Structure formats: structure tokens, C-alpha cells
Amino acid sequence: MLFLQSLLSGILTGGVYALAGIGMSLVFGVMNISNFAHGDLMMLGMYLAYFAFTLLKIDPYLALLLIMPITFLFGFMLEKVFINRVINHPHQNQILLTIGLGLIMSNTALLAFTSDPKILTTTYSSSAFNSASGISVSVPLLLSFLITCAITAILYLFLSRTRTGMALRATSQNREAAQLMGINVAKMSAIAFGIGTALAATAGALIAPTYYIHPLAGHSFLLKAFTICVLGGLGSVVGAGVGGVIIGVVESMASTYISSDWKDVVVFMLFLAVLLFRPQGLFGKKGGQ
């Protein structure tokens, strides 16, 4: 019973991690940029959900319909104004730029919203479905997981069936060749960054009802998103999805059977093992960067 309970809560938490990882992986795949502002974009989503709930009285899950287009535009604009300029530059310049953008965002949030953690309390924040065998499933976490699945499915269809989606994948596979085939790679980069931002903000909004909202809350998720990407294979959307769930389950199992104090150690040992034996990640292309 303890096993099933931890497995379940691991999978559900992992779903939200996965969403954060997918956004980061997509950006890396298309643009070959590691986005270190990803955690802060998640934080942005958390605050948007919080203010939609407290000021506009919109349910945080419903608010996604508002948050996604807003953050997509924000990401699109960020790419056009900043990221675009370093796309052919060395990695360290890109890293510095995204870290800088992240710092500006988190510190602006600190100034504007202070360091008091905000708590988003919905009517279902601490409710759960309880089965007769004693296993309970958190209502908000289950909702988040289902929404994650739906978004991932839509993203998958978008990438595999639409013209823009195929152009994105072509850019991801080979930027120069895609350009030669007449794909507007600059536009694809902006779209990819917009989607990445929207996914990060969505992950933030989804976790907001079960977590607390703080200007620096994104930082712990940044590390997780990065681990997930490398584990699943940088640039692989499916890999990031699976990687997220794996991390969620491993964390949950480690805290049940070892100690919650040690769960990060177990996660990073797994991470190191993947890097040693399968450096391209679980779903990565061989010989990729």
C-alpha cells in the first residue's frame, strides 16, 4: 500500500516536472540554447495564476487559457528582443544572457511582490480521493497531471501534423538545411521560445495550487528541468516527458524507502549513471551535441 501510494504520488508530481522539462527541451532542440531563465518563467506563471485567482476570481486551472497566450507572446517578444542576438554566439554568452534575464525577472518580482510567500487556497487545495484500500489521490495534483497529459498530446499532434510543427522539427534537426528548404528559421526560433515560455508558465500555474508562490520558487525547478532534459536527451520532447515522470517516481521512492533527506542524492546518482552509460540521454540522438 505504501509502495502504491508513493508510486502514484511520484507519477503525478513527475507529470508537472515533465511539463517544465518539455518546454526547456523544445527550446534547446530548436535553438540549441540552454535557457537558464526557465525557472523564473515558471515563477511568472505561478504569480499570473495567483493574481488571476485573487484579483479576477478565475480558477487557476481555467486561468491557463489566459496564461498560455500571454506568456507565449512574452516569450516570443523575449526571443525577438534578446535571445535572437546571441543565437550564433558561443554557449557562455547565451548562458550569461538567460541567467541575466532570469535574475532581472526574479528580482523584479522580489521588489514588486516582496519575499512573503503567497498561498493560493482553492476549495479543493487539500482535498483528495480516498480509495477503500487507504490510497489517496490529491485532487489538484490529479487535475494538474491530466492537464499535463492533454497539453503534451496537443503539442505532439502540433509537432507531427501541422506545417509549423514540421518546420519546427526540421529546424531542430538541421538549422542550415531547414533554411535552404525555405523555412523561416528566425520565426521558428521565436515560436519555439514562445511555446517553451508558455509551457514553463503553465507548469508554474499548475503547481501553484499545491505549492507556495515566491519570487525565487523557480530556482529549485530550474535544476529539476535541466536534470530531466539531460536524462531524457536534450532536445527530445518525448524524452523530457518520460524523464519527468522518472524523476518524480525516483524522488518519491527514495523518500519512502531511504529518507526524504536523501532523495536528491539518489536522483543525481541516477543522473550521473545516465551520463556515464548513455551520455546522449535516454531518448537522445546518437552523436548529437
Added chain:
Amino acid sequence: MKRKFLSIVAAIVMAFPLLAQAAPVKIGFINSITGKEAQIGENLTNGAAMAIEDLKAKGIQVELVKEDDGGDPKNALAAYEKLVTRDGVIGVVGPYTSGCANVVASRADQYNVPLLVPAAAKEEITMKGYKNVFRLNAPANVYSMVLMDAVKTFKPKTIAYVYAATDFGVSTVKTAQENALKMGLKEVANEKYQQGQPDYRPSLSKVKAANPDLVFLVSYDADAILLMRQAKEIGLTPKAFLGAGAGYTTAQFAQQTEISNLVVSATQWTDDVNWTGAADFAIRYKAKYAKEPSYHAACAYEAMRIMVETAVKSGTAAKLQVALKAGSWSGIMGPVKFANYGGFTNQNNHPMLVQQIQNGKYETVYPVQFSKKKLVYPFKR
């Protein structure tokens, strides 16, 4: 001639501040104004500011030099050294966190400038025999002792610990285990967690499986709400939730009535305790800052009042040390005296209070002589 004249003028100009120095006495205040502990730090800032205002109203002038440690012991030590060497303060109030206070305390005897710690709980701070370190609040071991004393009459048999892997968490649980041993409580689960995680369900499920009578919790602000939410979710219902200070004593926590009702916590101070001026302090604080004063605010207020009143009479750091050691006070924190007992030096034997959230409000329930309401036991949802 001209040069001689100039030097006389310069000498006079330089002499004047010395003459004027007879006026206000200089006191330092180290606090976490920024950084992770800034939220609680703000309460200390407000409490200390109110003390200075009240003293001004009584005609006592003081020059307060404020320093921010950002919650970092390194900065706290630098702040203390700056205060005593450059600003020439004769006494220092602060720092807030245990980590910072412990480091600063270790240097106080070197500079011979008294340090009055208002709210840091780590026992070690006043256990090393430093003659210039004084502490107003009760140390960490009292948190668990008073909580267990409060439920003793109900004869619980088992206990589980859930706590943050921080200095405060680990040291509080260590003393709780000693107290539990004395009471004959059996430990059935021990879950140390890293702060800021989204999922505590696995740890809490383990605790639930062990079915303890008491669950002893140590967490900072937001984690407390997260833990109690997830505890409700998985249906963890012991006979009592005992929260040791910090996250379980905030107004934000009490407002979450669905999860916080009937949670018991230990605190240094409440606004319904019958100590002189406590209720009045709470009313004035609420009017001024539009929020409930936490115990940190009361501790900072009283520490600042005692420090300034004593410093004004003493005038030098050495005399201040003697006066703090010899004096006794009574105010919003009850009777205060810095004594040596049970391994502690210059420690105020502060009686801690046990409060329980009843209908969204903190009610003092123990010790009986300070409380109006009764403890509700066992816990129910």
C-alpha cells in the same frame, strides 16, 4: 600664523562632536532585512522601531545603527565588527537567526561589547559561558519541553518527528527526543526533509503507517502550510500535531482554517497572555502595521527596550555588561532576568507558552496560569 589659526579652528571643529557626544547613546541592531528570513525579519524591525518610539515618548534619546545580515552568518559577523569598531556602539541587539547569532556570540567577548539576542533559539548561543552574550527568548529545548508538558496529562504513548533539515529543525528535534525519552514516549517515525519541495506525501505516508499519537513538526513558514495540506490529503490524523514555533505560529498559517484548526504550537509570546502591556502592545502594533504581531516582534521590542534603558544609565560597554547581568525587568515578555542555570550563562529563563488554533485564532492553552482557553485533545478534522 595663518596655519596656526587654521589648526585651532580645526581642533575646535573636531572637538565639538566629542562635546556633543554626551547626548544620545549608540546602540547597534543586526537583523535579517533581506534574504530568506526577511519575512520574519520584518517583524523584528517593526518591534524594535516601536520600542525606540516608546522610549522617545518617555524622553529617552538613542542613536540606533541598523545593519542587515541577509540571513548569512558571515555578514552578521561583519556587521557586528563594523558596529563595535567603526560606529562605536556600546551594545548590540540581534541577530535574528540561530546561525547568525551563534557566530556573532563567539566574538562578543573579544570586543567586550554586550550582545542581546532577542529571538534565536539554538541552545549553544548561551552555553559557552560568554560573559557579553545575553538572551531574552527561551532556547530550543524549551519548545519541545513545554509542548510535551502540555499534552502530558493525556498520556500519549508514541511520537513521530517531521522536520526541516536546518540548524533549528535538527537541534529542536534532538532535544525533543531527549524530552520524549524522559516522558517514556516511543519514537515510531523520524522524517527529516529538504525545504522547498513540492511533494512531502511519501514522508507523511510513512508517518501515517506508523500511526503515532503525537506528530512533532519543525518547519519554516510556507512549508508548514504545504505539510499540513498534504497531511490532510493523505488522512494523517494523530491525537495531536505539535508544531515547534516558526511556520506554525504565523497569522498566514492560522488563516488556513481548513488545515490549521487545532494544531498546537509553542511560542515565546501571545497577545492574550497576562503579562504587563502585552495586550496593549498587540493593539498598537496592529494599528501601526496592519498585521498581527508575531512573537518575534514582541521579543525585539522587549530586547530593544531593555538594551536602551540599561545603556542610557550605563554609558559604557563595560558598565552595560554589569548592569545587564545585575538587573531585572518586567514587561510584555513577563519577568526578565539574565541568570546562570543548567549550563546556560546570561540566559533569561523565559516561560514559553503553548497555543492552539481554535477557529482561526491563536489561543493560549498552557501553562494554565497564563491562559484563558483549554487545550482540545484529541485532534479531529
